[in-house]
Amino acid sequence: MKGLKDRLISGLLLLLSLALCFFSTQKFREQHKKETLFPSGGLASREMLSSYFPGLIDTPGDTEVYIYGGQNPGGNILILGGAHPNEPAGYVTAVLLIENIQVSQGKIIVIPRANNSGFTHSEPQEGNLRGYSLETPGGKRFFRFGSRLTNPIHQWPDPTLYINPSGQKLSGQESRNLNRCYPGKPKGYLTEKIAFAIMEIIKKEKIDLAIDLHEAAPEYPVVNAIVFHENSAELASYSLMELQQIGFEFRLELSPNNLRGLSHREWGDHAQVMAILLETANPSQGRLKGKSSLSLIIEGKDRNYSKAAKFGLLFVPFDGEGIPIKLRVARHLAAIKILLSSFNELNPEKRIEVNHMPSSSQVKLKGIGQFLCPPYRK
Numbered sequence: 001m002k003g004l005k006d007r008l009i010s011g012l013l014l015l016l017s018l019a020l021c022f023f024s025t026q027k028f029r030e031q032h033k034k035e036t037l038f039p040s041g042g043l044a045s046r047e048m049l050s051s052y053f054p055g056l057i058d059t060p061g062d063t064e065v066y067i068y069g070g071q072n073p074g075g076n077i078l079i080l081g082g083a084h085p086n087e088p089a090g091y092v093t094a095v096l097l098i099e100n101i102q103v104s105q106g107k108i109i110v111i112p113r114a115n116n117s118g119f120t121h122s123e124p125q126e127g128n129l130r131g132y133s134l135e136t137p138g139g140k141r142f143f144r145f146g147s148r149l150t151n152p153i154h155q156w157p158d159p160t161l162y163i164n165p166s167g168q169k170l171s172g173q174e175s176r177n178l179n180r181c182y183p184g185k186p187k188g189y190l191t192e193k194i195a196f197a198i199m200e201i202i203k204k205e206k207i208d209l210a211i212d213l214h215e216a217a218p219e220y221p222v223v224n225a226i227v228f229h230e231n232s233a234e235l236a237s238y239s240l241m242e243l244q245q246i247g248f249e250f251r252l253e254l255s256p257n258n259l260r261g262l263s264h265r266e267w268g269d270h271a272q273v274m275a276i277l278l279e280t281a282n283p284s285q286g287r288l289k290g291k292s293s294l295s296l297i298i299e300g301k302d303r304n305y306s307k308a309a310k311f312g313l314l315f316v317p318f319d320g321e322g323i324p325i326k327l328r329v330a331r332h333l334a335a336i337k338i339l340l341s342s343f344n345e346l347n348p349e350k351r352i353e354v355n356h357m358p359s360s361s362q363v364k365l366k367g368i369g370q371f372l373c374p375p376y377r378k
């Protein structure tokens with residue numbers, strides 16, 4: 001009798017663990033589903049990154065490439081979001097461009113999930129949410145909050161010491177950081193292959209100007225910044241003055257020559273493209289942040305950061321109003337718009353004409369969701 005009871009308890013425990021495994025697997029698998037994007041009518045074609053470098057076919061590094069314009073020759077522009085999927089303003093800005101713009105002269109190529117693998121996991125010790133929703137006029141849209149690094153289930157193990165394709169020695173886990181792997185390697189780690197494929201786009205599409213959208217912690221010195229390769233010094237300084245005139249303070253940072261593997265350095269060195277990286281201040285990824293929460297991602301409010309600002313520890317102003325994601329996206333949009341108009345001023349023979357780009361003032365006023373398609377649009 002006692003044996004039967006024991007067997008029953010063991011059976012129940014086994015069933016319970018199977019059920020737990022089943023539900024946690026579902027949660028785990030959900031992280032690998034991409035949210036649907038709804039490109040504007042101006043989309044000329046949608047490619048995969050692997051069409052520029054077949055080494056990415058059937059890998060988690062393959063990702064969508066959205067192409068606008070191209071009918072009338074002009075400047076060719078590449079805009080990258082999601083190189084670091086824990087920096088939501090970069091990703092959301094790329095999505096806003098995809099869902100709104102029309103290009104009547106020149107070409108704009110947008111890659112919203114540059115490190116696609118990084119969107120499939122989060123960093124456990126950060127306690128980050130899996131994602132966040134933005135309210136559109138027709139309902140909520142969900143966006144994933146990922147990790148700065150490629151998912152270890154896609155690239156493992158990390159070396160003890162990582163020597164990147166440009167010879168820089170870094171800690172092992174940086175082998176999964178897309179923005180340390182340029183110019184990439186066709187037969188390297190997955191992240192190096194992604195970097196290589198992005199270099200291939202730059203070369204094959206004859207890109208003139210490439211912009212990498214990022215965010216950084218408010219205590220990091222390179223924040224609210226335009227980081228530029230020396231070949232885009234004129235463009236960056238010209239744009240800085242224009243941005244100041246419309247009320248956006250940025251600092252200019254020359255890409256350091258001895259810090260290798262970063263987009264703004266290697267894109268410029270290896271493809272002679274004008275290379276720019278934009279940074280906004282994101283409290284949800286900083287070391288001083290309090291509890292990770294939806295409000296921290298969306299409203300950008302955090303008491304620790306308000307306190308740190310009072311002690312002069314931050315590189316941006318920070319008060320009880322926080323730095324909401326809509327302001328950070330508005331800042332990216334303002335910088336992109338001014339960079340494009342400055343590009344036209346400096347390169348009249350290669351004009352780029354973009355219509356329906358959401359304006360920074362409207363995004364600040366109405367919020368991001370007003371410029372996103374509702375979730376049900378086909």
Ligand SMILES: [Zn+2]
Pocket residue numbers: 083084087214215216
């Ligand atoms: Zn970043």
